Amino acid sequence: MIAISHCSKSYPSQNGEPAIPVLAGLDLTINDREFVCVLGPSGCGKTTLLRLLAGLVLPDAGELTIDGRPITGPSPECGLVFQDFALLPWADVLANVAFGLEVRSVPPAERRARAQALVDAVGLAGFERHYPRQLSGGMQQRVGLARALAVDPAILLMDEPFGSLDSQTRRALQEDLLRLHHQNRKTVVFVTHSVDEAVRLGDRIVLLSARPARVEEIIEVGLPRPRPDDLGTSPRFVGTKEYLWKRLKRQAAAGTGANVI
Amino acid sequence: MPGGRTASRRSGSGAMTRRVVTRTAWRVASLAVLLGLWELAGRTVDTLLLPTASATVGALWHLAGTREFWSALWISHQAVVIGFPAAAVLAIPAGLALGRWTALDRWLDVHLSMLLVTPKSAIMPLIVMALGLGLMARGVTVFAFAFPVMVATTRAGLRDIDGRLLEMARAFGATELHVWRRILLPGTLPAVATAVRLGLAQAIAGLVAVELLLVAVGLGHLILTFQADFDAASVYAVVCVVAAEAALLIRVATLAERRIGAWRGDAVHT
Amino acid sequence: MSSDAATIASTEPAGTPGGATGQDWRPRAASLLGALVIWECAARLLASPVLPPASAVLAALIAMTASGEILGNLAISLGALTIGYAAAAVVGVGVGAAMGRFRPVEVILEPYLNALLASPALIYVPVLFTLFGATRLTQVGAVFLHTVFVITVTTQAGVRNTSPALVEMAAAFGATERQIFWKIRLPEAWPFVMTGLRIGVPLAVKGMVNGEMFIAFMGLGALVQTYGGRFEPDRVLAILVVLILVALAGTSLLDAVDRRIRRPA
Numbered sequence: 001m002i003a004i005s006h007c008s009k010s011y012p013s014q015n016g017e018p019a020i021p022v023l024a025g026l027d028l029t030i031n032d033r034e035f036v037c038v039l040g041p042s043g044c045g046k047t048t049l050l051r052l053l054a055g056l057v058l059p060d061a062g063e064l065t066i067d068g069r070p071i072t073g074p075s076p077e078c079g080l081v082f083q084d085f086a087l088l089p090w091a092d093v094l095a096n097v098a099f100g101l102e103v104r105s106v107p108p109a110e111r112r113a114r115a116q117a118l119v120d121a122v123g124l125a126g127f128e129r130h131y132p133r134q135l136s137g138g139m140q141q142r143v144g145l146a147r148a149l150a151v152d153p154a155i156l157l158m159d160e161p162f163g164s165l166d167s168q169t170r171r172a173l174q175e176d177l178l179r180l181h182h183q184n185r186k187t188v189v190f191v192t193h194s195v196d197e198a199v200r201l202g203d204r205i206v207l208l209s210a211r212p213a214r215v216e217e218i219i220e221v222g223l224p225r226p227r228p229d230d231l232g233t234s235p236r237f238v239g240t241k242e243y244l245w246k247r248l249k250r251q252a253a254a255g256t257g258a259n260v261i
Numbered sequence: 262m263p264g265g266r267t268a269s270r271r272s273g274s275g276a277m278t279r280r281v282v283t284r285t286a287w288r289v290a291s292l293a294v295l296l297g298l299w300e301l302a303g304r305t306v307d308t309l310l311l312p313t314a315s316a317t318v319g320a321l322w323h324l325a326g327t328r329e330f331w332s333a334l335w336i337s338h339q340a341v342v343i344g345f346p347a348a349a350v351l352a353i354p355a356g357l358a359l360g361r362w363t364a365l366d367r368w369l370d371v372h373l374s375m376l377l378v379t380p381k382s383a384i385m386p387l388i389v390m391a392l393g394l395g396l397m398a399r400g401v402t403v404f405a406f407a408f409p410v411m412v413a414t415t416r417a418g419l420r421d422i423d424g425r426l427l428e429m430a431r432a433f434g435a436t437e438l439h440v441w442r443r444i445l446l447p448g449t450l451p452a453v454a455t456a457v458r459l460g461l462a463q464a465i466a467g468l469v470a471v472e473l474l475l476v477a478v479g480l481g482h483l484i485l486t487f488q489a490d491f492d493a494a495s496v497y498a499v500v501c502v503v504a505a506e507a508a509l510l511i512r513v514a515t516l517a518e519r520r521i522g523a524w525r526g527d528a529v530h531t
Numbered sequence: 532m533s534s535d536a537a538t539i540a541s542t543e544p545a546g547t548p549g550g551a552t553g554q555d556w557r558p559r560a561a562s563l564l565g566a567l568v569i570w571e572c573a574a575r576l577l578a579s580p581v582l583p584p585a586s587a588v589l590a591a592l593i594a595m596t597a598s599g600e601i602l603g604n605l606a607i608s609l610g611a612l613t614i615g616y617a618a619a620a621v622v623g624v625g626v627g628a629a630m631g632r633f634r635p636v637e638v639i640l641e642p643y644l645n646a647l648l649a650s651p652a653l654i655y656v657p658v659l660f661t662l663f664g665a666t667r668l669t670q671v672g673a674v675f676l677h678t679v680f681v682i683t684v685t686t687q688a689g690v691r692n693t694s695p696a697l698v699e700m701a702a703a704f705g706a707t708e709r710q711i712f713w714k715i716r717l718p719e720a721w722p723f724v725m726t727g728l729r730i731g732v733p734l735a736v737k738g739m740v741n742g743e744m745f746i747a748f749m750g751l752g753a754l755v756q757t758y759g760g761r762f763e764p765d766r767v768l769a770i771l772v773v774l775i776l777v778a779l780a781g782t783s784l785l786d787a788v789d790r791r792i793r794r795p796a
Contacts, residue, residue, distance in 0.1 A: 368558065378736075379778075383774060468651075469654050500657060511645075
């Protein structure tokens with residue numbers, strides 16, 4: 001279980017200007033095996049929240065804990081998927097997927113086997129020897145996903161992973177993610193600014209306010225898993241989306257100085 | 262359909278060959294024109310100043326038969342063989358260190374900048390004062406010429422590595438050793454290849470400088486002797502040899518560089 | 532060759548683009564000062580004939596300035612430097628632009644440019660000497676040859692770099708070739724051209740020194756040879772300081788010119 005209490009974070013700004021507060025007194029609890037989508041206007045601090053959970057930065061105030069233990073740095077319990085893929089351009093697909101395993105000193109034979117299994121699971125069988133520049137965006141992100149899953153983390157942290165993909169590829173990857181999640185439920189914290197994506201994927205949606213961010217509202221999605229084929233037209237799906245849209249528009253109209261959607 | 266496809270593929274490769282042929286034709290033609298003009302100029306102007314192309318070729322031919330020429334070549338190359346690898350062995354790790362540890366770089370950057378800007382030729386008298394006129398001094402000169410540019414290029418290559426990759430590695434719990442093995446070293450390798458190429462060019466420049474300006478041995482000595490004898494054709498011949506060798510070595514280095522940087526995809530175009 | 536231009540640019544002394552910011556100069560100045568102190572102490576301790584302390588170099592500099600040696604030779608050197616550099620800039624930008632713009636020109640000239648870039652410019656100075664003797668022309672030629680090839684290749688990269696999409700857009704709006712040149716090709720190429728010109732300054736200084744050391748007649752390079760031969764390292768180092776300052780001054784001047792040109796109309 002992930003617990004965030006009274007978390008605040010500011011980014012020091014250069015040139016003597018005051019620091020920019022990004023998160024202010026944020027409280028949130030995420031239960032095991034939950035798929036939580038973090039939604040909010042652009043620039044509201046969603047990525048910062050994820051980086052705090054990943055242990056890449058420390059909070060200015062407040063506490064973040066995993067199962068009661070405070071987060072002091074990157075931990076093997078978390079696997080990270082990046083928006084811009086962050087693949088090693090000089091390594092092939094298999095080596096990229098095996099990266100986390102190598103870092104954890106898993107012996108080569110086991111590394112290769114686990115990496116291969118995941119390459120197959122994300123649908124890239126046959127591309128093991130390819131280099132990132134030879135792959136499309138969608139394929140590259142599959143590698144990113146495989147890499148994060150290879151270390152078998154309890155928690156998956158995903159930072160707008162499909163944000164730089166075209167809408168068709170995006171849908172395909174969303175379905176793949178749902179399928180993988182159904183096979184092996186992990187705790188997922190999924191940052192996005194797409195309302196459609198949030199409702200499609202999540203069990204709960206955390207709506208953040210504009211900067212400095214707090215939790216505005218938490219919405220229970222309540223759609224069945226596995227997601228039915230007619231999800232797109234289901235009244236609850238459409239209704240939830242509409243509701244979220246209105247909330248976001250109201251946030252923007254309230255004009256707290258954050259970006260308009 | 263299949264017939265159409267093979268037809269277009271055939272004409273595709275045909276167009277490619279045609280392009281290469283045209284390109285070579287243009288180059289050969291322009292070279293011929295250039296040599297022709299040179300020959301003409303040589304014949305009309307006083308040959309003491311401007312030897313003809315044919316005279317230069319003749320001098321080159323004659324030179325290749327003398328013992329002096331080959332021993333000069335040998336002497337000159339010794340300095341490069343000593344100075345350049347030494348410079349590479351020290352400069353590349355230095356560049357990596359400066360690129361990785363910005364605290365170190367903040368202190369040393371200004372000195373590197375000054376070194377890059379300094380005319381190394383003017384340092385040569387100091388080297389000779391300290392080490393005399395022998396091979397050691399020449400080797401150190403070559404070292405001094407090649408060292409700064411290799412440091413700077415390597416450093417730039419390391420800085421060029423996407424910071425997101427380093428963050429990714431941190432997120433996965435990579436140690437410093439891992440980061441070097443899997444990210445920094447493979448990522449900087451193309452830049453190191455470039456550094457070697459640029460360093461080699463500078464090493465040759467250093468060699469030429471020390472032999473023409475300070476310690477007349479080897480090829481520099483040959484040039485100066487021919488100059489004193491008013492043997493312009495032989496001067497030109499030796500100049501051509503040096504220029505050609507430099508061009509050849511750098512060309513080889515460039516090809517190696519392209520090979521090494523293959524994973525970049527974008528990188529070294531013609 | 533565009534990667535060459537990029538590589539050349541990356542080795543350019545840092546901190547100078549756009550001038551040092553407020554943050555930049557403090558650690559640099561501190562580092563220089565620290566180095567000077569270390570130099571002074573080490574030189575005094577070692578008492579080596581080859582490494583005079585910084586104070587001795589300063590004294591030599593003052594003495595030579597007072598005697599007029601420095602200024603006299605500097606004037607001579609700067610003359611050849613400015614003419615050679617200006618010629619290299621004009622020819623380099625012109626030829627580089629032609630190469631970047633017109634494929635046939637590029638095809639023909641590229642092998643020569645590559646060979647010339649690879650070979651040390653100093654090797655051609657004996658050729659100049661056989662043609663023109665120990666004259667100003669040889670001197671200017673030395674500066675020219677050291678500088679022109681880099682300026683050519685960076686300009687070529689810049690002009691070649693023009694985004695075809697923008698050119699197409701302009702053409703669609705009915706722009707003439709001349710308008711396209713001034714409004715799109717030139718502004719897009721400008722940073723590259725500027726980089727080449729900036730790097731050209733220390734190269735020109737090197738060419739100037741090489742040429743002068745070769746002819747060993749007059750100018751700062753000749754002075755280096757003289758004092759080198761007399762085993763006076765403090766004087767040699769003093770002249771070196773002057774040379775470095777000349778290079779830095781030239782680069783700063785160019786930066787100032789660049790800022791002026793780029794100031795929004």
